[in-house]
Amino acid sequence: MTSSDPRPTGAVIIRADQVTKTFTTPDGRALPVLEDIGCQLVEGEIVALLGKSGSGKSTLLRCMAGLIAPSAGTVDYRGTPLTGANPGVSMVFQSFALLPWLTVQQNVELGLTARGVPEDERRERALKAIDLIGLDGFESAYPKELSGGMRQRVGFARAIVVEPDALLMDEPFSALDVLTAENLRTELVGLWEGHEAPVKSILIVTHNIEEAVLLADRILVLSANPGRIQAELRVDLPRPRNRQDPRLEALVDTVYGILTGREAAVAAAVTAPGAPTRPAPTPVSAPLPEVSVGGLAGLLEILVARGGEDGLAELADELNFEVDDLLPLVDAAVLLGLAATDGPRIRLTAAGREFAAADILTSKQLFARHAATRAPLVRAIVQALSSTDDQRLREGFFLDVLRRGFDAVEARRQLDTAIDWGRYAELFDYDADDGVLTLEPGAQKNL
Template sequence: MTLKPVSTTQGRPAAGSAIIAATDVTKSFTTPDGHALPVLESVSFTLHEGEIVALLGKSGSGKSTLLRCAAGLISPSSGSVSYRGEPLNGANPGVAMVFQSFALLPWLTVQQNVELGLQARGVAEAERRDRALRAIDLIGLDGFEGAYPKELSGGMRQRVGFARALVVEPDALFMDEPFSALDVLTAENLRNELVGLWEGNEAPVKSVLIVTHNIEEAVLLADRILVLSSNPGRIKAELTVSLPRPRDRRAPEFEALVDTVYGILTERATAAGDAHAAGPAKPAAPPTPSSNPLPDVSPGGLSGLLEILAARGGEDGLAEIADELSFEVDDLLPLVDAAVLLDLAHTDGGRIELTPAGREFADADILTSKQLFAQHTVTKAPLVRAIVQALAHSGDHVLREGLFLDLLRRGFSDEDARRQLDIAIDWGRYGELFEYEKDEGKLELEPEALSVL
């Protein structure tokens, strides 16, 4: 998908030769019980000279894993990554990285932290010093060379991270959610400065690859956006951004592209739908806790979204709702996913509309809305349904949480398995489906839950 060019981008030349190429990259991790956990599946892309590419996706899309494969920090389970046409067999020599966490050594000064990469490459002390000071000046920390990380604000520490990456003059600068740990104003300032360095050809890099979950950030920075689907990650769409820099968030073309990306991220494509194009449709596999994970939202937050929609006549644009609430639209996406999962709303492009069930839920009193939530959760949320059914079939309607954690680890990492169970517990308790005794790690079925099955 490509928007028609609005204007020729000034500053950088058009994309040139390939720096990094990923071909059919698939990556699986092994869970503690020996099962394969697929994270990426058959992902291919190329990063060229003179371009900024954004990897955009929700949690579970494998975008950070893909970044690390391209950096040579981890190896694909299958497929390949090449740098300047040569297959990678270790760390990518043409890449420097900036992470979400500042990853500075607290016992070293700003200058010493910036020199680390040069020192590892065997650069002589005098040259290290000169290059480090130039990089520090470039990113606006002149005068703080002798400061320690604890003396710096979050934004200043991230500037040190940028200087440390830029000082080695890499072919490709990789950034993994580099602004997400910063406050809104600091993040916006750093983004603008990065764009200024890039457009002014001051940044000593030939290309940039950035991982983000923030749609507006991707549209603000990137020349191309690769949108990844989740569980496992696949490239769902590729969009070219031809808007001139600096980009105006309020411009109709900018808003149109943001809406396009929202539409892609909120689509719920099904395997059966894809099969129609290839031949006779096969019966869709029943949803499972790993194929349909629970969005990380609270029942109260979901109720709030549905009530807002009801007050707006039952339908509105995601961007308009987010703007009125002073949130990023990305903050609404988990709530939207939950509403769609429970069949309380559906999406069309960048708009969301209540279903009849959603209207009933939004108009109900508290007690009725909890009963409706319980019904929809057991019917539509595979993990909650699995827990309720398991409790219903146990002798005393009590089970330990370890059972569910072990099962979840077959499709999730340890951390994500714990988080999925915590969300399910939150939803189940709200719907009065089961109780949870944290100290003993036990779940107990509520008597009323049997009527929902």
């Protein structure tokens, strides 16, 4: 199912060699997003770029599309280094990216118009693509008249009508409801297997483990902050793939184990007695998972009810979630020392059992201790507030510090999560009107 050399034999369409990408924050600091990425896309394969938020998946996709240039390294299209937009690719976006004032047919014809294709040929090719993706009869409709799934079909038609070498897709199903997404995935596989789609390869960005395993011939797993290729796996399973196939379930478990390895390492560095001295985790190296305390408590209570240990795939199936929907909750539990993972399984620690069994007041006290000692950003906020005369600081101070390691959106998300955790634990308060954080009495005793 996996191999040490997963690269298929075929003509290389796109090759990334030692690609590094660093953005500059508004205050002039460097924000590394990708580091030393090497990968390729060859004819006859579907490749999935899989990783959590912050792994640089979309940035790598845009580098390979030639929409942004790497800070170091090169991207080649059929052996020629890119100096602009990649002439051999089309893109499908998460947000559909349709022009609302154009009809379905006009949106599909956009790429052909840009390439100077004559009007009659444009019309013929556009209608063929519209028919292929199941929107025959909607040629004259406007995007506002279409459902989300139909709009994404227009996006697919617009991408394939130019007959690109490679179809690049940036989380194309994540904005759709579950049933619509499943239907479109199935149809995409059908077009690919039937050789009806006029493309030679597909590269899809996703954070959904099961989606990657269902679709891809190869999976590139990216770590985060900055993004690096953590693993490369070959999926040697016939299509269409069965979710209940033990081989598919085993590969999902393998990928899950890879994605959770970093959080386990962080927890080990903080908690293992007698462990060798390692760099202390920081708010950037150990970011807070975007989960609420209530959601975290719910996961722990479910684990208690299931004997304190379970497989993530089994747990997700029982709750009607995707496995990766649970990942942020698992990451938070591991970061706080309330649970531990062993490959695809999760088990409560003694601290987790204590927290799950506690009354509300005691659970707040326990959470305060765990958050202040094991969540680097929460600890940093408590320490910073403790160092001021009035034990107050504006949120802008923390956002400025966080922007050294995150973009503005993620910095805000990190601070919001920390505020949620800190207020629950009564470590600090937050005035949303003034944007001021204030240390709560007695918070320092938890450090």
